Amino acid sequence: MTAYAKPTIEPAAIASAIGYHFGEGATDIAPVSGGNLSSVFAFRHNGKDYIIKFSDMEQAYATEWYVSKLLRKHGVPFPRCIGQGQSGPLAYSILERIPGRNLVDCTAAEQAAQRPEVIGLLTAMNHADVSETAGFGWIKPDGGGTFPSWKDYVVSFFAKEQSGFWEGWRDIPGLEPDVADECYARLLAFSAYNEPHRHFVHGDVSPWNMLSDGSRITGIIDGNFAYGDFVVDVATLRIMTGDANIETEYRAHSEKLGIALPDYEERLVGAYYFKGLDGLRFFAKMGRENDYRHMRQFLLSLTN
Structure with a gap:
């Protein structure tokens, strides 16, 4: 059994997922280091910064909508969820990018x-x-x-x-x-x-x-x-x-x-x-x- 490797995401898949939620105009799409199980990318749209992450694990981001609302309600700076979906076999989640x-x-x-x-x-x-x-x-x-x-x-x-x-x-x-x-x-x-x-x-x-x-x-x-x-x-x-x-x-x-x-x-x-x-x-x-x-x-x- 070989060590687990995160999925490789084609640029077209990234652009397609972003375009579905934002339309055209996304810029500065670039990989972000870190994360053992997710492939993460940063991008900008209309002057705001976002993160999109992809995973091949089942139900990878299914709870983030709920958790984001719960924690933000209690003053915890968890990123706001923008959109989620599937790109072929991969789940993805788009969130606001918190500076730092x-x-x-x-x-x-x-x-x-x-x-x-x-x-x-x-x-x-x-x-x-x-x-x-x-x-x-x-x-x-x-x-x-x-x-x-x-x-x-x-x-x-x-x-x-x-x-x-x-x-x-x-x-x-x-x-x-x-x-x-x-x-x-x-x-x-x-x-x-x-x-x-x-x-x-x-x-x-x-x-x-x-x-x-x-x-x-x-x-x-x-x-x-x-x-x-x-x-x-x-x-x-x-x-x-x-x-x-x-x-x-x-x-x-x-x-x-x-x-x-x-x-x-x-x-x-x-x-x-x-x-x-x-x-x-x-x-x-x-x-x-x-x-x-x-x-x-x-x-x-x-x-x-």
């Missing part, structure tokens, strides 16, 4: 100065009002969750028989079955602490999915949007940055706002196994051996 560069490209000092804002925006996302919806796991286009419980979502997420991107994932070269089994058993044990909690989860919080002008966060982008325990986002940000201080900073900010965090440490362990096992199979599929070994060591040392 990826937070990861800021200096260490700039990132440190923006950490309080990152924690504040993460908390705002996690506590967006979703009381009028029900269900856990993947958020559907109508705003409902896909599964009746968090455990059902977890079991489905790591089921051996899957289609699409994760078809045959247990047989990915480099993924050690005994390590995957051990992490999954620990995940099931600790996910009991996550199950009672239902909030908005971005699902892919990282310095690569935050935009900055160097002094402030200008946008939050992308995500694997779901309903569940918000500590999944805390765990994700810690994994992606390697900074364990995020755990205590998030707790301190929550306490300042009067938000209780019962069983916080146990919930974090459950979240680490959930995101970490997914990371293991992803790194194996993408051929990222160093990242795989690092994640393996982190997970197996969590409860020792």
Whole structure:
């Protein structure tokens, strides 16, 4: 099995998708770096900047309309959705382009100065009002969750028989079955602490999915949007940055706002196994051996 490669998009397909929503007049169409699963391009139309991204994954952008409205309503700078559609076998989504560069490209000092804002925006996302919806796991286009419980979502997420991107994932070269089994058993044990909690989860919080002008966060982008325990986002940000201080900073900010965090440490362990096992199979599929070994060591040392 070869490492996954993003789809190659012909210029005519890009122009056709843009033209369907905007008509003529698009200029400065150019690829944008970043993104593991989407092929992304920037363009201008009538003096405004936009992004169009393409994916060969099923239902890749189906929830972005809902998520964009939800987060913007709560003051989170998520890009406004302009249009979506299909270009042959590929899904595409057009969004306003938020100014700024990826937070990861800021200096260490700039990132440190923006950490309080990152924690504040993460908390705002996690506590967006979703009381009028029900269900856990993947958020559907109508705003409902896909599964009746968090455990059902977890079991489905790591089921051996899957289609699409994760078809045959247990047989990915480099993924050690005994390590995957051990992490999954620990995940099931600790996910009991996550199950009672239902909030908005971005699902892919990282310095690569935050935009900055160097002094402030200008946008939050992308995500694997779901309903569940918000500590999944805390765990994700810690994994992606390697900074364990995020755990205590998030707790301190929550306490300042009067938000209780019962069983916080146990919930974090459950979240680490959930995101970490997914990371293991992803790194194996993408051929990222160093990242795989690092994640393996982190997970197996969590409860020792």
